Amino acid sequence: MEAIQPTPPTEELPRGTSPKLTRAAIEQIVASGKRLLVQGGMGIHASDGLSGKVAAAKSVHFVGVGTVSAVVKTEAMLRREIRRARAEAAGGYVGVNLMAAINRDDFARAARVSIEEGVSFIVQGAGISREILRWCKEGGVPFAGIVSSGRLAAMYEKWGADFLVAEGADAGGHIGDIDHPLPSLVEEVRAHSRLPVVAAGGVTAEDVGGFLAQGAAGVQLATRFIASKDGDTHAGFKEMHLGKTAEDVAIIISCVKGMKARAVRNAFTDALAAGQRFPPRSKAWFFGKEGYMGRKKACVECLAAELCKCRASNFQESFCITDALLKAAILGDKENGLFYTGQSITRIPEKDVAELKTVQELVDELDLELSRFVAIERERAESVIAAAI
Numbered sequence: 514m515e516a517i518q519p520t521p522p523t524e525e526l527p528r529g530t531s532p533k534l535t536r537a538a539i540e541q542i543v544a545s546g547k548r549l550l551v552q553g554g555m556g557i558h559a560s561d562g563l564s565g566k567v568a569a570a571k572s573v574h575f576v577g578v579g580t581v582s583a584v585v586k587t588e589a590m591l592r593r594e595i596r597r598a599r600a601e602a603a604g605g606y607v608g609v610n611l612m613a614a615i616n617r618d619d620f621a622r623a624a625r626v627s628i629e630e631g632v633s634f635i636v637q638g639a640g641i642s643r644e645i646l647r648w649c650k651e652g653g654v655p656f657a658g659i660v661s662s663g664r665l666a667a668m669y670e671k672w673g674a675d676f677l678v679a680e681g682a683d684a685g686g687h688i689g690d691i692d693h694p695l696p697s698l699v700e701e702v703r704a705h706s707r708l709p710v711v712a713a714g715g716v717t718a719e720d721v722g723g724f725l726a727q728g729a730a731g732v733q734l735a736t737r738f739i740a741s742k743d744g745d746t747h748a749g750f751k752e753m754h755l756g757k758t759a760e761d762v763a764i765i766i767s768c769v770k771g772m773k774a775r776a777v778r779n780a781f782t783d784a785l786a787a788g789q790r791f792p793p794r795s796k797a798w799f800f801g802k803e804g805y806m807g808r809k810k811a812c813v814e815c816l817a818a819e820l821c822k823c824r825a826s827n828f829q830e831s832f833c834i835t836d837a838l839l840k841a842a843i844l845g846d847k848e849n850g851l852f853y854t855g856q857s858i859t860r861i862p863e864k865d866v867a868e869l870k871t872v873q874e875l876v877d878e879l880d881l882e883l884s885r886f887v888a889i890e891r892e893r894a895e896s897v898i899a900a901a902i
């Protein structure tokens with residue numbers, strides 16, 4: 514079968530450079546009265562097609578920021594997605610999300626490509642590599658760290674990061690062992706660091722105002738953008754996010770370091786919970802005969818060797834994450850795919866794919882909700898002053 518390309522062929526788009534999301538740039542945005550609205554990077558291919566749209570969104574209160582996921586993208590795929598997002602972003606901010614737990618060679622290559630492509634920032638999650646900060650500094654690209662504690666925030670500040678994403682317990686995908694509700698995490702991170710902080714994990718339109726009032730420089734949303742008319746994921750992937758309740762959310766043990774991860778409950782997550790294993794299968798249907806970066810075996814060694822429970826057990830335990838995530842995002846296979854999601858899935862109002870909104874419409878909703886919050890706060894402040902006079 515011929516390889517399926519996740520994005521349209523846009524190699525002909527010129528290499529360019531995006532404005533840099535430095536600490537100073539963020540401080541200037543905040544001083545102007547606006548805040549960041551960041552689209553969280555989602556691997557594998559789950560955020561493709563969204564980044565440029567969020568970066569280009571027009572907003573009263575926010576500056577949109579798109580994040581391209583570098584996970585399991587060939588060099589050509591990554592360049593194409595960055596250039597496509599930049600072309601759509603019309604001068605807006607487009608960064609790259611890099612998971613530190615991936616194959617070390619792929620990690621270094623993705624960082625090099627992102628720096629060569631002049632992205633607005635690189636954000637690192639799922640593990641820590643200090644090297645990336647040096648590469649970013651040498652390449653003139655701002656760096657952001659995803660943090661789940663004040664200690665980590667202070668460390669990243671010392672290492673020269675430009676901003677932080679404080680990711681709380683309700684986030685989607687890998688969540689580690691964090692049990693911090695997001696408001697107290699934001700408070701802790703702000704107490705340990707003076708870097709701008711973006712609040713992430715379970716944020717919906719109604720609670721954006723609260724996080725900004727806490728002093729966050731912005732918010733990061735991922736799950737909400739999945740349920741959008743925009744974005745390349747299969748309609749089945751989007752459909753899996755509609756009409757869900759808390760019972761439809763499962764916490765699985767991922768093959769990535771045995772971390773906890775949040776996903777939509779389905780036959781696959783039930784089978785994992787029952788102890789079934791899912792060794793890797795051929796990925797030629799997706800990557801073509803040449804394989805992923807020339808790796809043609811069923812296991813494309815997507816993760817650092819010691820961090821993959823499946824590979825470390827000689828495929829006797831756990832599951833192949835690339836197979837499972839590709840089945841979800843590319844094929845929309847509701848039984849066999851792994852559909853990472855955030856807890857905010859339960860607050861998505863649309864019930865049918867026909868009702869899905871564009872990214873711009875979702876941003877308009879966030880704007881409206883924040884305007885309401887600002888008006889209520891103003892009224893409250895005025896009544897306090899009136900009572901004091």
Ligand SMILES: Cc1cc2nc3c(=O)[nH]c(=O)nc-3n(C[C@H](O)[C@H](O)[C@H](O)COP(=O)(O)O)c2cc1C
Nearest residue numbers: 553554555556638685686714715734735736853855
């Ligand atoms: C499908 C999916 C895939 C994700 N993949 C990644 C990833 O590859 N790297 C990462 O740092 N975070 C990843 N995340 C986390 C998001 O970037 C984001 O920070 C978090 O989900 C925000 O919470 P929300 O989804 O409730 O808005 C993923 C989230 C989802 C839902």
